[in-house]
Amino acid sequence: MILTNKISIYIIIVLTAMACQEKKNKQENSVEENTASQEGTFGYDLAFLKKYKQVIVLKSPDDEKSQAIVVADYQGRVMTSTASGDSGNSYGWLNYALIKSGENKPHFNALGGEDRFWFSPEGGQFSVYFKKGKSFVYENWQTPAVIDSEPFDVVSSDSSSVRFKKKTTLENNIGTKFDVIIERQVKMISKSEIKTRLFVQDFDKIKTTGYTSENAVTNLGEDWKRETGALGIWILGMFKPSPKTTIVAPFSKSNSEKPLLTSNYFGNIPDDRLIVKDSAVFLKADGKFRSKIGLSPKSARNIAGSYDAEKGILTIILYDLDPKGEYLKSTWELHKDPFGGDALNAYNDGPLEDGSQMGPFYELESNSNVLLLKKNEKLIHRHSTFHFEGEKSDLNKIAKTVLGVDLESIENAFSLK
Incomplete structure (x- = not known):
């Protein structure tokens, strides 16, 4: 009798545990399904991408x-x-x-993504986006397949990082061929490392994420020469625009009170969309007007960012910068000085002349300096991306420390003109 009672109690315990686990599983599945159905969430994008491609999910070492x-x-x-x-x-x-x-798609597959690998320059005689002898018009512009539609090979990966490699041959507008190996590592950054890199201390109440891409190009062919061209590394990040998003590009005053700024990539930008203040350039990032800016390495700082006042998201990029280095020029024309290009670029998408539009999105971009690589020499460029969400007062401290501008100045850059 006692044995029977013990068995009955055991069965009840097991059944209760099974019921609790089933309830927990249903709750977890419900949360997962609910998240996956909410556009704009990470869960939604993860579920979407899994339908079409194999994905690699990386997690921070100290914050899953x-x-x-x-x-x-x-x-x-x-x-x-x-x-x-x-x-x-x-x-x-x-x-x-x-x-x-x-x-x-012809020309370019605008798939999106926060950090993608491209080559600079985009235009000019050293460009690999225009075939030999072709004029610099949109009909002739074609992004090389290796950085547009071909996969990279996974070399290794763990929970917080992944490495890639790709071998390719490219030809520029004057017929110079480049045999290269591309290497790329994406690595999540811990909170303690974010504090160290950005020189910020107190953001325990702030939600944050950060990662670095380390990108390398090794020359496998003939030595690169000034007369025949070189390649640079160009990292571009596409982000979601809003009516209240503003790009901030701080500049250095060590060479001039005014920044060495290029703002006519796609024609002049109206004053209500671009403004230069004491220490930073501001560009509207609403995805409604096609515009692009660039800062010379002599003026650029190694950081830039954006603030979405609608969602309360502060984004920062940090990248390798050589203020005395040479950078390839990307404007769509033959260049008298092809090594006089930008270190930092920012882009706001908008309708094309025919009314069509790739996005809308906006971009924060960094370029590597250019090195005339000998055979087997390597060019390396690092680009890090950080996002912060939290109380405006806490975000304001980060903006002032890192960008040198407070959030109110960013948010009201154009309304106070």
Whole structure:
């Protein structure tokens, strides 16, 4: 009798535990399904990308809610990231329709992504985006397949980092061929390291995520020469615009009171969209007017960012900068000084002349300096991306420390003109 009672109690315990576990599983599945159905969340973008590509999810070493999605088929690019796990904001802009279609578009596949690898320069006699002898017009512009539609090979990966490699041959506008190996590592950054890199201390109440891409190009062919051209590394990040998003590009005054700024890439930018103040350039990032700016290495600082006052998201990029170095020029024309280009670029998308539009999105971009590589020599460029969410007063401290500008000045840069 006692044995029977013990068995009965045991069965009840087991059944109760099973029922609790089933309830827990249902709750977790419900949360996951609910998150995956909410556009704008990291969970939604993760579920979407998994339908079409193999994804690599990286997590911060000390905060598992700080995550990033990397796709090898898209040249090892960081598609998006979050500071708050599946239910958190997804920071990268994705072209859902193009990804879903699986098509290869002419000129450029604007798939999206927060950190993608490209080559500089885009235009000029050293460009690999215009075939030999072709004029610099849109019809002739073609992004090389190796950085547009071909996959990168995964070399190794762990929970917080992944390495890629790709071998390719390119030809520039004057017929110079480049045999190179591209190497790329994406690595999540811990909170303690973020504090060290950005010289900020108190953001324990702030949601944050950060990662670095370390990019390298090794010359496998003939020595690169000034007369025949070179390649630079160009990292571009696509983010979601809003009516209240502003790009901030701080500049150094060590060479001039005014920044060495290029702002006519796609024609002049109206004053209500671009303004230069004491220590920073401000550009509207609403995705409604096609405009691009660039800062010379003599004026640029190694940081830039944006602030979305609508969602309360502060974004920072940190990149390798050589103020005395040479940078390849990317404007669509023959260059008298092809080594006099920009270190930092920022872009706001908008309608083209025919009314069509790639985005909308906006971009924060950095370029490497140019080195005339001998055979087997390597060029390296590092580019880091950080996102912060929290109380405005706490974000303001970071903006002032890192960008040298307070959030009120960013938010009201154009309304106070």
